[in-house]
Amino acid sequence: TSCCAKEFEHLENTYPRRFRAFYTLDKPPKNWAQGTGFITKExxxxxxxxxxxxxxxxxxxxxxxxxxxxxxxxxxxxxxxxxxxxxxxxxxxxxxxxxx
Structure with missing residues (x-):
């Protein structure tokens, strides 16, 4: 994830209806639940x-x-x-x- 992951996690927990982080990795670890590969329009x-x-x-x-x-x-x-x-x-x- 990013250098801001902890800050983003705090914002998600504090403002769950207003803030959501979505991460995409090209080589994710096992059990990765977010995006993988290239970011597409779809x-x-x-x-x-x-x-x-x-x-x-x-x-x-x-x-x-x-x-x-x-x-x-x-x-x-x-x-x-x-x-x-x-x-x-x-x-x-x-x-x-x-x-x-």
Whole structure:
């Protein structure tokens, strides 16, 4: 999982109706219950809220190739860059996506 896993777990436990983390690994350990392999448009449709849902924020973290496919690259830690990729195709706005 990620460096933020403990923080995300705390948020899930504190706000179970408002926060949910979903991890996808290319080489998961045995008994892994979340996503495996590449993140696809079909997978995201099943695990993300509708883009029209108010007050949502999608956090993206991964290697550069994943950013390119999912959300577009961020320019710098303070500049999120333009939204592109699968999340844009699904109708999410730049304000709904945060790139770590």
């Amino acid at each position: 997978l995201l449709k099943t695990v993300l809220p509708e883009p029209k849902t108010e007050n949502i924020k999608i956090f993206v973290c991964g290697p550069p190739a994943m950013y390119k496919a999912i959300s577009g690259q961020k320019v710098s830690p303070k500049d999120q860059g333009e939204l592109s990729g699968i999340l844009k195709e699904l109708g999410y706005s730049k304000e709904q996506v945060y790139k770590f």
